[in-house]
Amino acid sequence: MKENREVLEKLKKLEPVLWENNDYIDAAAGIDSTRIDIKKVYEAEDRLIRFAPLIKKLFPETVDGIIESPLVEIQSMKKSLESYYNKSIEGKMFLKCDSELKIAGSVKARGGIYEVLKHAEDIALESGKFSLQDDYSVLMSESFKELFSTYKIAVGSTGNLGLSIGIMSSALGFNVTVHMSRDAKRWKKDLLRSKGVTVIEYEEDYSKAVEQGRKQCTGDPKAYFIDDENSIDLFLGYSIAALRLKTQLWELGLTIDEEHKLNLYLPCGVGGAPGGITFGAKLIFGNNVKCYFVEPTHAPCMLLGLLTGRYNKVHVRDYNIDNITEADGLAVGSPSKLVSMVAEELMDGEYTIQDEEMFKLLALLRDSEGRKVEVSAAASLLGPTLLQADENTIHISWATGGLLLPEQEYLNAYKTGKQYLQQR
Ligand SMILES: Cc1ncc(COP(=O)(O)O)c(C=O)c1O
Structure with a gap:
Protein backbone atom coordinates (compact mmCIF):
# COMPACT_ATOMS: atom_id res chain seq x y z
CA MET A 1 0.00 0.00 0.00
CA GLY A 105 8.20 2.05 39.48
CA SER A 106 7.27 1.08 35.95
CA VAL A 107 4.68 -0.57 33.72
CA LYS A 108 6.99 -3.58 33.45
CA ALA A 109 6.18 -4.42 37.07
CA ARG A 110 2.67 -5.38 35.97
CA GLY A 111 3.87 -8.29 33.87
CA GLY A 112 7.16 -9.03 35.60
CA ILE A 113 5.87 -9.25 39.14
CA TYR A 114 2.83 -11.22 38.00
CA GLU A 115 4.93 -13.89 36.29
CA VAL A 116 7.28 -14.29 39.27
CA LEU A 117 4.30 -14.70 41.59
CA LYS A 118 2.66 -17.24 39.31
CA HIS A 119 5.89 -19.23 39.14
CA ALA A 120 6.21 -19.14 42.95
CA GLU A 121 2.62 -20.35 43.28
CA ASP A 122 3.27 -23.24 40.88
CA ILE A 123 6.36 -24.34 42.83
CA ALA A 124 4.59 -24.01 46.19
CA LEU A 125 1.61 -26.05 44.97
CA GLU A 126 3.89 -28.71 43.53
CA SER A 127 5.69 -29.02 46.88
CA GLY A 128 2.47 -30.32 48.43
CA LYS A 129 2.91 -27.95 51.40
CA PHE A 130 0.60 -25.28 50.08
CA SER A 131 -2.91 -24.94 48.68
CA LEU A 132 -4.84 -22.18 46.90
CA GLN A 133 -6.96 -21.69 50.03
CA ASP A 134 -3.96 -20.88 52.27
CA ASP A 135 -3.03 -17.39 53.41
CA TYR A 136 -0.40 -16.48 50.82
CA SER A 137 1.75 -14.64 53.36
CA VAL A 138 2.98 -18.10 54.42
CA LEU A 139 5.10 -17.95 51.25
CA MET A 140 7.50 -15.55 52.97
CA SER A 141 8.30 -18.09 55.71
CA GLU A 142 11.85 -19.46 56.04
CA SER A 143 10.83 -22.88 54.74
CA PHE A 144 9.40 -21.49 51.49
CA LYS A 145 12.34 -19.10 51.11
CA GLU A 146 14.61 -22.09 51.36
CA LEU A 147 12.55 -23.93 48.76
CA PHE A 148 12.58 -20.98 46.34
CA SER A 149 16.33 -20.51 46.81
CA THR A 150 16.87 -23.87 45.09
CA TYR A 151 15.27 -22.42 41.92
CA LYS A 152 16.75 -19.96 39.44
CA ILE A 153 14.94 -17.18 37.60
CA ALA A 154 16.50 -15.27 34.71
CA VAL A 155 15.45 -12.46 32.40
CA GLY A 156 16.88 -10.28 29.64
CA SER A 157 16.09 -6.59 29.97
CA THR A 158 16.79 -2.99 29.01
CA GLY A 159 16.31 -2.18 32.70
CA ASN A 160 12.80 -1.93 34.02
CA LEU A 161 11.67 -5.51 33.50
CA GLY A 162 14.89 -6.59 35.18
CA LEU A 163 14.13 -4.31 38.13
CA SER A 164 10.66 -5.72 38.67
CA ILE A 165 11.68 -9.36 38.29
CA GLY A 166 14.89 -8.93 40.26
CA ILE A 167 13.23 -7.13 43.17
CA MET A 168 10.29 -9.55 43.47
CA SER A 169 12.33 -12.73 42.91
CA SER A 170 14.94 -11.81 45.48
CA ALA A 171 12.24 -10.82 48.01
CA LEU A 172 10.85 -14.36 47.73
CA GLY A 173 14.30 -15.96 47.96
CA PHE A 174 14.86 -17.05 44.36
CA ASN A 175 18.31 -17.20 42.86
CA VAL A 176 17.88 -14.50 40.20
CA THR A 177 20.00 -13.30 37.27
CA VAL A 178 19.24 -10.29 35.09
CA HIS A 179 20.92 -10.06 31.67
CA MET A 180 21.18 -6.36 30.86
CA SER A 181 21.60 -4.81 27.41
CA ARG A 182 24.05 -1.96 26.79
CA ASP A 183 21.21 0.58 27.06
CA ALA A 184 20.42 -0.25 30.67
CA LYS A 185 21.30 2.62 32.99
CA ARG A 186 24.04 2.13 35.59
CA TRP A 187 21.73 3.02 38.49
CA LYS A 188 19.36 0.19 37.58
CA LYS A 189 22.21 -2.33 37.64
CA ASP A 190 23.55 -0.94 40.95
CA LEU A 191 20.11 -1.09 42.54
CA LEU A 192 19.65 -4.72 41.54
CA ARG A 193 23.09 -5.73 42.80
CA SER A 194 22.32 -4.04 46.13
CA LYS A 195 19.37 -6.44 46.44
CA GLY A 196 21.49 -9.53 45.88
CA VAL A 197 20.56 -9.96 42.20
CA THR A 198 23.25 -11.21 39.78
CA VAL A 199 23.54 -8.74 36.90
CA ILE A 200 25.31 -9.74 33.68
CA GLU A 201 26.11 -6.86 31.33
CA TYR A 202 26.32 -7.02 27.55
CA GLU A 203 27.86 -4.66 25.03
CA GLU A 204 25.09 -5.60 22.61
CA ASP A 205 21.44 -4.68 22.48
CA TYR A 206 18.37 -6.10 24.14
CA SER A 207 17.89 -9.01 21.70
CA LYS A 208 21.34 -10.33 22.66
CA ALA A 209 20.65 -10.05 26.40
CA VAL A 210 17.42 -12.04 25.94
CA GLU A 211 19.14 -14.65 23.77
CA GLN A 212 21.91 -15.19 26.34
CA GLY A 213 19.50 -15.41 29.26
CA ARG A 214 17.39 -17.95 27.40
CA LYS A 215 20.45 -20.01 26.48
CA GLN A 216 21.73 -20.15 30.04
CA CYS A 217 18.44 -21.57 31.31
CA THR A 218 18.02 -24.19 28.61
CA GLY A 219 18.37 -27.72 29.91
CA ASP A 220 18.26 -26.77 33.60
CA PRO A 221 14.96 -28.03 35.08
CA LYS A 222 15.32 -25.70 38.05
CA ALA A 223 15.91 -22.61 35.92
CA TYR A 224 13.02 -20.51 34.63
CA PHE A 225 13.50 -17.91 31.94
CA ILE A 226 11.01 -15.06 31.81
CA ASP A 227 10.76 -14.40 28.12
CA ASP A 228 9.73 -10.85 27.28
CA GLU A 229 9.51 -11.75 23.60
CA ASN A 230 7.07 -14.65 23.97
CA SER A 231 5.62 -14.99 27.45
CA ILE A 232 1.85 -15.20 27.69
CA ASP A 233 1.99 -14.76 31.48
CA LEU A 234 3.82 -11.44 31.18
CA PHE A 235 1.24 -10.43 28.60
CA LEU A 236 -1.64 -11.34 30.92
CA GLY A 237 -0.01 -9.40 33.76
C1 LIG B 1 9.57 3.02 31.00
C2 LIG B 1 9.18 2.01 29.96
N1 LIG B 1 8.16 2.30 29.14
C3 LIG B 1 7.77 1.43 28.20
C4 LIG B 1 8.39 0.21 28.02
C5 LIG B 1 7.94 -0.67 26.91
O1 LIG B 1 7.50 -1.93 27.28
P1 LIG B 1 7.66 -3.14 26.29
O2 LIG B 1 9.13 -3.40 26.14
O3 LIG B 1 6.97 -4.27 26.93
O4 LIG B 1 7.08 -2.73 25.00
C6 LIG B 1 9.47 -0.12 28.84
C7 LIG B 1 10.20 -1.37 28.69
O5 LIG B 1 11.10 -1.70 29.41
C8 LIG B 1 9.87 0.80 29.84
O6 LIG B 1 10.90 0.54 30.65
Missing part, protein backbone atom coordinates in the same frame (compact mmCIF):
# COMPACT_ATOMS: atom_id res chain seq x y z
CA LYS A 2 1.26 3.45 -1.00
CA GLU A 3 0.79 5.08 2.43
CA ASN A 4 2.69 2.26 4.13
CA ARG A 5 5.57 2.64 1.67
CA GLU A 6 5.74 6.36 2.40
CA VAL A 7 5.78 5.73 6.14
CA LEU A 8 8.54 3.16 5.72
CA GLU A 9 10.64 5.65 3.75
CA LYS A 10 10.23 8.21 6.52
CA LEU A 11 11.15 5.66 9.18
CA LYS A 12 14.37 4.90 7.33
CA LYS A 13 15.19 8.61 7.33
CA LEU A 14 14.51 8.77 11.10
CA GLU A 15 11.63 11.18 10.52
CA PRO A 16 8.72 11.08 12.98
CA VAL A 17 5.61 9.44 11.53
CA LEU A 18 1.97 9.01 12.39
CA TRP A 19 0.55 5.75 11.08
CA GLU A 20 -3.02 4.48 11.15
CA ASN A 21 -3.49 0.70 11.06
CA ASN A 22 -5.66 -0.20 8.07
CA ASP A 23 -5.57 -3.89 9.00
CA TYR A 24 -7.42 -3.12 12.22
CA ILE A 25 -10.49 -5.30 12.57
CA ASP A 26 -13.41 -5.12 14.97
CA ALA A 27 -12.24 -5.49 18.60
CA ALA A 28 -14.21 -8.67 19.33
CA ALA A 29 -13.07 -10.34 16.11
CA GLY A 30 -9.49 -9.23 16.78
CA ILE A 31 -9.54 -10.70 20.26
CA ASP A 32 -10.95 -13.96 18.89
CA SER A 33 -8.29 -14.25 16.28
CA THR A 34 -5.47 -13.90 18.84
CA ARG A 35 -6.69 -17.23 20.30
CA ILE A 36 -5.77 -15.93 23.76
CA ASP A 37 -8.30 -17.25 26.24
CA ILE A 38 -9.95 -14.19 27.80
CA LYS A 39 -10.79 -16.17 30.95
CA LYS A 40 -7.08 -16.08 31.68
CA VAL A 41 -7.15 -12.28 32.13
CA TYR A 42 -9.70 -12.64 34.93
CA GLU A 43 -7.82 -15.61 36.41
CA ALA A 44 -4.69 -13.49 36.47
CA GLU A 45 -6.50 -10.74 38.36
CA ASP A 46 -7.80 -13.35 40.87
CA ARG A 47 -4.27 -14.63 41.35
CA LEU A 48 -3.02 -11.14 42.23
CA ILE A 49 -5.84 -10.79 44.74
CA ARG A 50 -4.79 -14.09 46.35
CA PHE A 51 -1.25 -12.77 46.61
CA ALA A 52 -2.28 -9.45 48.19
CA PRO A 53 -1.73 -10.58 51.83
CA LEU A 54 1.84 -11.57 50.95
CA ILE A 55 2.57 -8.38 49.00
CA LYS A 56 1.14 -6.30 51.83
CA LYS A 57 3.66 -7.81 54.25
CA LEU A 58 6.64 -7.80 51.90
CA PHE A 59 5.94 -4.31 50.55
CA PRO A 60 3.95 -2.28 53.09
CA GLU A 61 4.16 0.76 50.78
CA THR A 62 1.43 -0.83 48.60
CA VAL A 63 -2.24 -0.24 49.40
CA ASP A 64 -3.40 -3.52 50.96
CA GLY A 65 -1.01 -5.50 48.79
CA ILE A 66 -2.51 -4.34 45.49
CA ILE A 67 0.05 -2.82 43.14
CA GLU A 68 -1.80 -0.08 41.27
CA SER A 69 -1.17 3.47 40.13
CA PRO A 70 -3.29 6.63 40.09
CA LEU A 71 -5.16 8.00 37.08
CA VAL A 72 -5.06 11.81 37.20
CA GLU A 73 -6.40 14.55 34.99
CA ILE A 74 -3.61 16.82 33.72
CA GLN A 75 -5.34 20.03 32.69
CA SER A 76 -2.27 22.22 33.09
CA MET A 77 -0.19 19.90 30.91
CA LYS A 78 -2.92 19.97 28.30
CA LYS A 79 -2.71 23.77 28.28
CA SER A 80 1.10 23.66 28.07
CA LEU A 81 0.91 21.29 25.10
CA GLU A 82 -1.66 23.47 23.35
CA SER A 83 0.46 26.52 23.84
CA TYR A 84 3.84 24.96 22.97
CA TYR A 85 2.64 23.01 19.92
CA ASN A 86 0.13 25.67 18.94
CA LYS A 87 -2.71 23.15 18.60
CA SER A 88 -6.01 22.80 20.31
CA ILE A 89 -6.67 19.48 22.04
CA GLU A 90 -10.31 18.39 22.11
CA GLY A 91 -11.43 16.33 25.10
CA LYS A 92 -9.89 15.67 28.51
CA MET A 93 -6.33 14.57 29.10
CA PHE A 94 -5.26 12.12 31.83
CA LEU A 95 -2.01 10.58 32.98
CA LYS A 96 -1.91 6.91 33.99
CA CYS A 97 0.86 7.08 36.55
CA ASP A 98 2.63 3.72 36.30
CA SER A 99 5.60 6.00 36.86
CA GLU A 100 4.45 5.86 40.49
CA LEU A 101 3.71 2.11 40.71
CA LYS A 102 5.05 0.83 43.99
CA ILE A 103 7.91 -1.70 44.26
CA ALA A 104 9.51 -1.27 40.84
CA TYR A 238 0.00 -6.26 31.61
CA SER A 239 -3.56 -6.80 30.42
CA ILE A 240 -4.99 -6.58 33.96
CA ALA A 241 -4.28 -2.85 33.83
CA ALA A 242 -7.38 -2.43 31.66
CA LEU A 243 -9.74 -4.04 34.19
CA ARG A 244 -8.45 -1.70 36.83
CA LEU A 245 -8.63 1.29 34.49
CA LYS A 246 -12.33 0.70 33.97
CA THR A 247 -12.90 0.97 37.73
CA GLN A 248 -10.75 4.09 37.99
CA LEU A 249 -12.66 5.81 35.17
CA TRP A 250 -15.93 4.86 36.83
CA GLU A 251 -14.71 6.30 40.15
CA LEU A 252 -14.02 9.57 38.34
CA GLY A 253 -17.56 9.52 36.95
CA LEU A 254 -16.38 8.74 33.41
CA THR A 255 -18.03 6.19 31.15
CA ILE A 256 -16.61 5.01 27.87
CA ASP A 257 -19.18 4.44 25.14
CA GLU A 258 -20.01 5.37 21.54
CA GLU A 259 -20.23 9.05 22.44
CA HIS A 260 -17.30 9.06 24.85
CA LYS A 261 -14.27 7.48 23.26
CA LEU A 262 -11.00 6.60 24.92
CA ASN A 263 -7.57 7.13 23.34
CA LEU A 264 -4.56 5.37 24.92
CA TYR A 265 -0.97 6.34 24.10
CA LEU A 266 1.40 3.51 24.98
CA PRO A 267 5.22 3.63 24.78
CA CYS A 268 6.53 0.49 23.08
CA GLY A 269 9.81 -1.39 23.36
CA VAL A 270 9.53 -5.10 22.59
CA GLY A 271 5.75 -4.64 22.75
CA GLY A 272 4.69 -6.73 25.76
CA ALA A 273 3.40 -3.90 27.93
CA PRO A 274 1.53 -1.92 25.24
CA GLY A 275 0.33 -5.17 23.63
CA GLY A 276 -1.05 -6.58 26.87
CA ILE A 277 -2.72 -3.29 27.80
CA THR A 278 -4.24 -3.05 24.31
CA PHE A 279 -5.60 -6.58 24.53
CA GLY A 280 -7.16 -5.85 27.93
CA ALA A 281 -8.51 -2.49 26.79
CA LYS A 282 -10.18 -3.94 23.68
CA LEU A 283 -11.66 -6.66 25.85
CA ILE A 284 -13.16 -4.13 28.26
CA PHE A 285 -13.98 -1.13 26.05
CA GLY A 286 -14.39 -2.82 22.63
CA ASN A 287 -14.30 -0.48 19.65
CA ASN A 288 -14.73 2.56 21.90
CA VAL A 289 -11.03 2.57 22.76
CA LYS A 290 -8.23 3.41 20.36
CA CYS A 291 -4.75 2.22 21.25
CA TYR A 292 -1.71 3.95 19.79
CA PHE A 293 1.81 2.64 20.30
CA VAL A 294 4.73 5.07 20.52
CA GLU A 295 8.33 4.29 19.54
CA PRO A 296 11.51 6.39 19.25
CA THR A 297 12.55 7.32 15.70
CA HIS A 298 15.81 5.46 16.40
CA ALA A 299 14.11 2.22 17.49
CA PRO A 300 10.80 1.76 15.62
CA CYS A 301 10.95 -2.05 15.59
CA MET A 302 7.24 -2.82 16.08
CA LEU A 303 6.18 -0.53 13.24
CA LEU A 304 8.93 -1.80 10.95
CA GLY A 305 7.82 -5.39 11.62
CA LEU A 306 4.19 -4.58 10.82
CA LEU A 307 4.90 -2.50 7.71
CA THR A 308 7.22 -5.09 6.20
CA GLY A 309 5.27 -8.16 7.35
CA ARG A 310 8.52 -9.47 8.87
CA TYR A 311 7.30 -9.15 12.47
CA ASN A 312 9.94 -10.47 14.91
CA LYS A 313 12.30 -11.31 12.05
CA VAL A 314 12.98 -7.64 11.53
CA HIS A 315 15.82 -5.76 13.21
CA VAL A 316 16.07 -1.99 12.95
CA ARG A 317 19.68 -2.35 11.82
CA ASP A 318 18.40 -4.02 8.61
CA TYR A 319 17.28 -0.51 7.68
CA ASN A 320 20.40 1.24 8.96
CA ILE A 321 18.59 2.46 12.05
CA ASP A 322 20.95 2.45 15.02
CA ASN A 323 18.64 1.62 17.99
CA ILE A 324 20.36 4.34 20.02
CA THR A 325 18.02 6.40 22.14
CA GLU A 326 17.95 7.96 25.60
CA ALA A 327 14.58 6.27 26.04
CA ASP A 328 16.32 3.17 27.41
CA GLY A 329 13.10 1.18 27.96
CA LEU A 330 12.21 1.57 24.29
CA ALA A 331 15.65 0.75 22.87
CA VAL A 332 14.65 -2.53 21.26
CA GLY A 333 15.71 -3.68 17.78
CA SER A 334 13.25 -6.55 17.17
CA PRO A 335 9.65 -6.77 18.36
CA SER A 336 7.88 -9.63 20.12
CA LYS A 337 6.27 -12.10 17.73
CA LEU A 338 3.32 -12.65 20.05
CA VAL A 339 2.63 -8.93 20.27
CA SER A 340 3.20 -8.26 16.56
CA MET A 341 0.34 -10.67 15.82
CA VAL A 342 -1.91 -9.01 18.40
CA ALA A 343 -0.93 -5.48 17.34
CA GLU A 344 -1.58 -6.13 13.68
CA GLU A 345 -5.25 -6.67 14.40
CA LEU A 346 -5.90 -4.71 17.56
CA MET A 347 -3.69 -1.65 17.66
CA ASP A 348 -5.16 1.43 15.98
CA GLY A 349 -1.95 3.08 15.01
CA GLU A 350 1.40 4.38 16.09
CA TYR A 351 3.52 7.50 16.13
CA THR A 352 7.26 7.75 16.38
CA ILE A 353 9.00 10.49 18.30
CA GLN A 354 12.47 12.02 18.47
CA ASP A 355 14.50 11.94 21.68
CA GLU A 356 14.55 15.74 21.77
CA GLU A 357 10.75 15.79 21.90
CA MET A 358 10.62 13.31 24.78
CA PHE A 359 12.98 15.47 26.84
CA LYS A 360 10.81 18.52 26.16
CA LEU A 361 7.67 16.66 27.23
CA LEU A 362 9.35 15.47 30.43
CA ALA A 363 10.20 19.10 31.25
CA LEU A 364 6.74 20.41 30.33
CA LEU A 365 5.12 17.81 32.59
CA ARG A 366 7.32 18.74 35.54
CA ASP A 367 6.66 22.45 35.09
CA SER A 368 2.92 22.07 34.60
CA GLU A 369 1.99 19.20 36.91
CA GLY A 370 5.04 18.53 39.10
CA ARG A 371 4.98 14.86 38.06
CA LYS A 372 8.16 12.89 37.54
CA VAL A 373 8.49 10.50 34.60
CA GLU A 374 11.45 8.94 32.85
CA VAL A 375 12.33 9.78 29.25
CA SER A 376 10.62 6.69 27.73
CA ALA A 377 7.39 7.46 29.56
CA ALA A 378 7.29 11.07 28.33
CA ALA A 379 6.83 9.74 24.78
CA SER A 380 3.17 9.11 25.55
CA LEU A 381 2.43 12.79 26.17
CA LEU A 382 2.56 13.90 22.54
CA GLY A 383 -0.39 11.72 21.43
CA PRO A 384 -3.24 14.16 22.11
CA THR A 385 -1.58 16.80 19.89
CA LEU A 386 -1.38 14.41 16.94
CA LEU A 387 -4.73 12.64 16.78
CA GLN A 388 -8.16 13.88 15.87
CA ALA A 389 -10.64 13.79 18.74
CA ASP A 390 -13.87 15.44 19.86
CA GLU A 391 -14.81 17.27 23.04
CA ASN A 392 -15.97 14.02 24.72
CA THR A 393 -12.74 12.12 24.10
CA ILE A 394 -10.72 10.90 27.06
CA HIS A 395 -7.00 10.87 26.24
CA ILE A 396 -4.78 8.79 28.51
CA SER A 397 -1.02 9.14 28.22
CA TRP A 398 0.50 6.08 29.85
CA ALA A 399 3.40 7.26 32.02
CA THR A 400 5.29 4.00 32.00
CA GLY A 401 8.13 4.66 34.43
CA GLY A 402 9.95 7.04 36.74
CA LEU A 403 9.59 6.29 40.46
CA LEU A 404 13.03 4.79 41.01
CA LEU A 405 14.89 7.20 38.71
CA PRO A 406 17.56 8.89 40.90
CA GLU A 407 16.84 12.57 41.45
CA GLN A 408 20.08 13.76 39.84
CA GLU A 409 19.45 11.75 36.66
CA TYR A 410 15.94 13.15 36.53
CA LEU A 411 17.14 16.72 37.00
CA ASN A 412 19.69 16.27 34.23
CA ALA A 413 16.94 15.06 31.89
CA TYR A 414 14.76 18.00 32.94
CA LYS A 415 17.60 20.46 32.25
CA THR A 416 18.13 18.93 28.81
CA GLY A 417 14.41 19.28 28.12
CA LYS A 418 14.42 22.93 29.21
CA GLN A 419 17.35 23.66 26.90
CA TYR A 420 15.51 22.13 23.95
CA LEU A 421 12.39 24.12 24.83
CA GLN A 422 14.37 27.35 24.89
CA GLN A 423 16.07 26.65 21.57
CA ARG A 424 12.88 27.07 19.62
